[in-house]
Amino acid sequence: MAGVRQANPGTSVPTKNYVLNLGPVHLILTVGAMGILVIFLLTILLAAAVLFAAVASRRRRQAEAANRELTNEVRERKRAEEEVNKLNAELERRVVERTRQLDAANKELEAFSYSVSHDLRAPLRAIDGFSKAILDEYAETLDKQACHYLQRVRTGIQKMSGLIDDLLNLSSMSRAMLRKESINLTALARDVVAELQDREPLRKVVIGIADGLSAVGDAQLITIVLVNLFGNAWKYTAKRPEAQIAFGSENQGNEVVFYIRDNGAGFDMAYAAKLFAPFQRLHQDSEFEGNGIGLATIQRIVLRHGGRVWVKAAVNEGATFFFTLGDVQ
Amino acid sequence: MMIQEQTILLVEDSDDDAELAMRAFHRAKSTNRVVRARDGVDALDYLFGRGPYAGRDVLDLPAVTLLDLNLPKVSGLEVLKAIRAEERTKHLPIVILTSSNEDKDRLSAYDHFANSYVLKPVDYDQFAAAALQLGLYWLVLNAPPPRKEK
Numbered sequence: 001m002a003g004v005r006q007a008n009p010g011t012s013v014p015t016k017n018y019v020l021n022l023g024p025v026h027l028i029l030t031v032g033a034m035g036i037l038v039i040f041l042l043t044i045l046l047a048a049a050v051l052f053a054a055v056a057s058r059r060r061r062q063a064e065a066a067n068r069e070l071t072n073e074v075r076e077r078k079r080a081e082e083e084v085n086k087l088n089a090e091l092e093r094r095v096v097e098r099t100r101q102l103d104a105a106n107k108e109l110e111a112f113s114y115s116v117s118h119d120l121r122a123p124l125r126a127i128d129g130f131s132k133a134i135l136d137e138y139a140e141t142l143d144k145q146a147c148h149y150l151q152r153v154r155t156g157i158q159k160m161s162g163l164i165d166d167l168l169n170l171s172s173m174s175r176a177m178l179r180k181e182s183i184n185l186t187a188l189a190r191d192v193v194a195e196l197q198d199r200e201p202l203r204k205v206v207i208g209i210a211d212g213l214s215a216v217g218d219a220q221l222i223t224i225v226l227v228n229l230f231g232n233a234w235k236y237t238a239k240r241p242e243a244q245i246a247f248g249s250e251n252q253g254n255e256v257v258f259y260i261r262d263n264g265a266g267f268d269m270a271y272a273a274k275l276f277a278p279f280q281r282l283h284q285d286s287e288f289e290g291n292g293i294g295l296a297t298i299q300r301i302v303l304r305h306g307g308r309v310w311v312k313a314a315v316n317e318g319a320t321f322f323f324t325l326g327d328v329q
Numbered sequence: 330m331m332i333q334e335q336t337i338l339l340v341e342d343s344d345d346d347a348e349l350a351m352r353a354f355h356r357a358k359s360t361n362r363v364v365r366a367r368d369g370v371d372a373l374d375y376l377f378g379r380g381p382y383a384g385r386d387v388l389d390l391p392a393v394t395l396l397d398l399n400l401p402k403v404s405g406l407e408v409l410k411a412i413r414a415e416e417r418t419k420h421l422p423i424v425i426l427t428s429s430n431e432d433k434d435r436l437s438a439y440d441h442f443a444n445s446y447v448l449k450p451v452d453y454d455q456f457a458a459a460a461l462q463l464g465l466y467w468l469v470l471n472a473p474p475p476r477k478e479k
Contacts (some may be wrong), residue, residue, distance in 0.1 A: 113431075118399045121428040121451050126345035129453040133352060161451035168430070 106175065113171045120164055128157045163279075166293040170278060173300050178218045185213035185258070188223060189247050192230045205237060210248035213258065215325045221301045222325070228294040229260045229321050235288055236264030236319065255324050263318040272311055298323070335468050338391035339365045340372040340408065341426075342400050349453065350395070353460035361468055364391065369403025372396070373411055376418055388476065390421055393467035396443075398427040398434055409441045420474035422467055 131150045139147060189209045197203070215222065230245065237243035246261045267275075267282045274280045278296040295309075298321075302309045306326025313319035337354070341347040347365050354363055366372035372394070374380040378387040394412075398405035405425065412418045424445040425438045438446050447463065450456050 118428050121449070122343055122346065124451045125349065125428075125449065125453070125456065126343075128451055129345070129349040129352075129456065132453040133349075136356075157451065164451075 109171060110175070113168050116164060116167060121161065124157050124161055124164075128154055131157075163293075166297075167278075170293060170297055170300065173221065173224075173297060174304070176221075178221070178304060180216055181219055183215050183217055183219050183222055185215055185222070185226070185247075186211055188219075189213070189226055189230065192223070192226045193245075196230060196234045200234075203234075203238070203243070205234065205243040205245055208244070208246040208248070213247070213249055215256070215258070217305050217325050218301075221304070225298050225301050225323070228298050229323075232294060232321075233260055233262035233264065233319075235290070236266070236283075237262050238264075238288070240264060257322050257324055259320050259322045261318065261320040266313040266315050266318045268315050269313060272313070275311060276309070334360065334362060335392035336362045336364055336389070337464070337468070338372065338375065338394040339363055340369070340394060340396045340400065340405065341365060342368055342397065346397075346449065349456060350460055353457040354464060356457065357461040357464060359464050359468075361392070361464070369400045369405065369408040372408050373403065376412065376421075377415070387417065390418065390476075392473055393422045393424060393463070393471075395424050395426045395463065398425060398429055398438070406437055406441065409438065409443060413442050422471065422473065424463060424467065426463075 131153050134142070135147060135150050142150075186209055193207050193209070197205075230247075233245040237245065240263060242263075244261075244263045247259070249256050249258045251257075265283070265288070271282050275282065276295050276299040279292040280296075281290060281292040283290070299309050302323050302325065307324040309321065309323040311319055311321050339347060339350060341350065351363055351365075354361070364375065366375055370380075375382045375385070376387070376390070376394075378385045396405045396408060400408070403411075405427070409423055409425075412421055412423065422444045423442075424447055425434075425443045426447050426449055427434065428449045428451075430448055435446055447459060450459060
């Protein structure tokens, strides 16, 4: 039995083995635990890596998208820049072309006025001269009526000659260089009125000129504006027993608007648009004399200063002319 | 007073203007000889004794030349330049008589030493008055440059 037991010593062996076997189990357990830990760690690591990779890939995709966007934007900008350059070049080309056209038009205008001044005056001088020669040398053989007709011819010539002068003035006004300076409009207006009064001392006109009116412009041209506007007001109030003319200014927005108001004959506003065209008249010569060039001249001058001119009027209730000179306060 | 009859050279292409000017001189009782040139070439031929005027005494120069600007062939301004460029005629009194009141014309006339610039008025009375005054001033009042000898 012992033998058996002996033969079976293994019964204690297991104990020993148990002790001995404890190592590997432990080892296994330890290794297993470590393995699990490692696996766990690896899993975490893998998960982190996967996560990281996912994030990185997302970032990359985002970066790529941003890059693409940027590239697109750059391309777009380049295209826009090219477009702008092209437009600029086109604009420049057109400016050059327009300037050339304008120069040509100006030259043509110059040639035209030159031709007018020479060629239109010459035959007039001949008509006037030879009708005068007839009057001088044949007055005895002509009756009174014939002399009267010849006189009428000469009057017509004077008028036409005046028109030619006015036309030339108008065209030279459009071409003359502007010499801008500060102008005391109050003083200028008083001078203009004094001259009108000198010419017709018997006329009684109540004149109101506001103090402290000033503007920046070409003094010579602005004088022409005032001479014409006051001259008109003076002329069209001639039939008023209590003629009144007022010159002042008012602020409209950031603009200074000057006005000359009269209580004269006025006119129907339906014809107002015609008023500023050369040689357009709303009154017959027998009513009020004139050649219809004054307001056209004023408009040219005012436009050249970057301003505007307009009018409000009513038949028999006078007229008010407004103008600006393009300077902003 | 000057005994010698003086000449006025009138350079004018328009027959009308020329006749009116002659009439004005005539009525002003001017006894001076008026020579008329019809264009710039004609004027220079006369002054330089060329072409139809070959053999003319070129030292016999007009007391004054009334020069239109707008002339066929050779313009008034070119005539003026040619006169000023020639030693013998460079002091010749030249009055520009024109209908042009253009700044450009006035400036170039004075640039080339015109002695005077007078506008031809359309009104005959004024034209005659201008002709009379021109004659009085240039033929009577003005002392011309000394006559050159051969």
